[in-house]
Amino acid sequence: MTSKRWAAALLASSSLVLVSCGEPAPHKQPSSSLPAGATLPHSGVRPPAEVVSRFYHWYLKEVYLHEPSVEAEGPRLTLAKDGHYQLDPTRHQDFLQKAGYFSPRFYANEAPVFRRCTQQLRQVSAKQAAEAGGFAGDFVKGPACDFLRWMVWTGGQGESVNTVKIKKTTLLADSAVVVVALGDSASGAAYEYSYPSVTLVQEKGEWKISRITIAFPATPNGL
Numbered sequence: 001m002t003s004k005r006w007a008a009a010l011l012a013s014s015s016l017v018l019v020s021c022g023e024p025a026p027h028k029q030p031s032s033s034l035p036a037g038a039t040l041p042h043s044g045v046r047p048p049a050e051v052v053s054r055f056y057h058w059y060l061k062e063v064y065l066h067e068p069s070v071e072a073e074g075p076r077l078t079l080a081k082d083g084h085y086q087l088d089p090t091r092h093q094d095f096l097q098k099a100g101y102f103s104p105r106f107y108a109n110e111a112p113v114f115r116r117c118t119q120q121l122r123q124v125s126a127k128q129a130a131e132a133g134g135f136a137g138d139f140v141k142g143p144a145c146d147f148l149r150w151m152v153w154t155g156g157q158g159e160s161v162n163t164v165k166i167k168k169t170t171l172l173a174d175s176a177v178v179v180v181a182l183g184d185s186a187s188g189a190a191y192e193y194s195y196p197s198v199t200l201v202q203e204k205g206e207w208k209i210s211r212i213t214i215a216f217p218a219t220p221n222g223l
Helices: 003-021 046-060 069-073 090-097 104-121 124-132
Strands: 033-034 076-079 085-088 163-171 174-184 195-203 206-215
Touching: 046 069, 046 163, 046 174, 046 195, 069 174, 076 090, 085 104, 090 104, 104 206
Parallel strands: none
Antiparallel strands: 033 163, 076 085, 163 174, 174 195, 195 206
């Protein structure tokens, strides 16, 4: 074989190798638990942990324990014309929409709970509550209206809560769960009051909150 033919054959062989190798197949992100503060491999998108941290810092500073905070977190308890109590979610829904952190799924997940509570409240009259000197929710049997008894995004009833620490981020196929530790700076860094577990879903390239559930420390004051 002449040197020219040999060179041409070698070039063709090299090209074949390069083409056959091609680009590696894209790696599918598996479900996983990441350490606190870990980021998602989505450029230009705030990771779930950052979204939740921003939400709670804003909420604790601007909403928690402020006058309208009860209606921000849940429906307003009102008195119907027939003398029985009912829930009015109008302001709550408006808050969820304007806050910018929530998915429409958030209210969709709450609605069945509110309906069950409303059915129970229909059995409580304003006269009954007034005569007993109690709160309407106190006369509801079972846990249907438990959310009326505390601030549902902290689990608090007026305690000082002002610190936010991301504990864990779990990535699922199309959602994420971020566990947060809420505490009080005056009580020391070790103090952890409650642990909100925040579920997020992706909508139009952004992570939005679809559910918040609360857990508490196994020992008093989280110590």
